[in-house]
Amino acid sequence: MQHYHYIFTGSGLSALMTVYEMLLSGKFEEKSILLIDENTKKVNDRTWCFWDESNSFDEIVSKKWNQAIFANEKFDRILELSPYQYKKINGLDFYELIFKKISEHKNIHFLNQKVVDYSELDNHCVVKTEAETLTCNKIFNSIYNPEVVKSQNKFPLIQQHFIGWFIKSKEAVFTPNCATFMDFSVEQKGNTRFMYVLPTLKNEALLEYTLFSKDLLLREEYEAEIQKYIENLGITEYEIIEKEQGNIPMTCYPFWKHNTKNIINIGSAGGWTKASTGYTFKNASKKSKALVHFLKSESDFTKFHKKDKFWFYDLLLLDILSSKNKLGSKIFSSMFKKGDSTVIFKFLDEETSIWEDLQVIWRCPKMIFVKALIGRILK
Structure with missing residues (x-):
């Protein structure tokens, strides 16, 4: 039975960010690390956006905006973001960057299998996949179980759910240097609904119809609202280059209470998403830095989290x-x-x-x- 110092159950953003910070620290070269995921991370399955004033990950930032619009049915305002810039990273670019760095280190391995169970025993942890059983000293779990939150009512769960179209239009209606952060001028229908627009050229942009609400919609409802918004922009002809959709849990549920001495929940499974906005990239970067710093001097994962x-x-x-x-x-x-x-x-x-x-x-x-x-x- 193969044994590792650290096993990551899942290789999403937070797992890869944590491994990346381990590499940067130079303190884990003697530790064997295994990432397990049924997804090989070889497709562009998502995008991440964040505001930032540093040059972190600039080598894979696909677009930057210096201004952003906030609007509702009564007003619109152009926000000057300086000293920040609003930045966009494509998922595939991030995966390729991290896996390239991982490939340069013989102590880090990737296993393309589905995790079916994990547990902590007296002096080690066990991870089971559909094909084999592995052991380790520590587990970093990023497999999110929504039932943990849904089974209680003390901490509410709101979904940030959206469908986005990346379009190329006949008309040049977009301002490439100005993103639309939130446009609440769309009909609210008893919810929190807004349009989010990331232009790349005067005639190209990603438009996402987004809700902060408990319940999801039918795909047709999101897409009908996107079509309506496009028409209101004065666009008469366009083609859809790409589509994306997502559903991000927004909750203050204390996931850290499920951490044990040797198992820590990270990412959405650990409450690493910014609960009030659903933003993940910047939060994952901060949390992973803090976690790697913690590992340099501590070993009990129950001591990691603190409310603020x-x-x-x-x-x-x-x-x-x-x-x-x-x-x-x-x-x-x-x-x-x-x-x-x-x-x-x-x-x-x-x-x-x-x-x-x-x-x-x-x-x-x-x-x-x-x-x-x-x-x-x-x-």
Whole structure:
């Protein structure tokens, strides 16, 4: 039975980011590492976007925007993002970058199989695939089990779900240097619904119809709204180059309580997604750096996670969206209408001081959050 120091059950963003940080640290060359996934990561199955002021991963950033639009049915505002830029990375480019680096290290291996079970015994862990059984010292699990969240009602679960079309149009209607961050001018229908647009040329863009809500829609509903939005832009002829869809869990459920001394949940399975926005790339980068730093001096995974003020801010927002889903447009609009966009993005990156927090929070509808706070205390 093959034994490894570390086994990653799943090789998604957070697993690959953690292995990448291990490589950068230079502290794990003597450790045997195995990534197991039934997906070989050889197709462009997703894109990630994030705002950033550093040059991290710039070699695979496919597009950058210096401005972004926020809009609803009553106003639109162009946000100057400096010192940030909004960046886009294609999934396949990220996979190829990380696996190329992995291939240069003989202590790291990939197994293309499906994990069916994993467990912790007295002095080691066991991972079972459909074909074999392996042992290790530590498990990094990124296999998300939605039933863990759905089986309780203390922490709400909101889905960020979307379908996107990358189109090439006859008319030049897009501004290549300006992304549409959130456009709430689309009909809300009792939910939090917006259009998200990432232009690459004057006549090319990715348009995603996105919801923050509990329930998914039929594919036809997303696509009908995309078609309507395209027509409202004045586009009469276009071709669909590519389609994508996704469903990202947004929850403050304490996944870390399921960590053991030798098993840690990472990625969506560990609550690494930013609960109030569904953003994953920047959060995964930060969490993986923190986890690798932790591993240099600690061995008990139950000590890794700590709650902070941002977790509580996100929890209040999700409480509101869970009970009154239609309020999303009002809340985000109040933040972005006149707020300092740099401070807002810094706040969403969980890097603000208390004073900066107040600059953002004070613009939000106060009574809505007061009621949410009272409701949360009573829980």
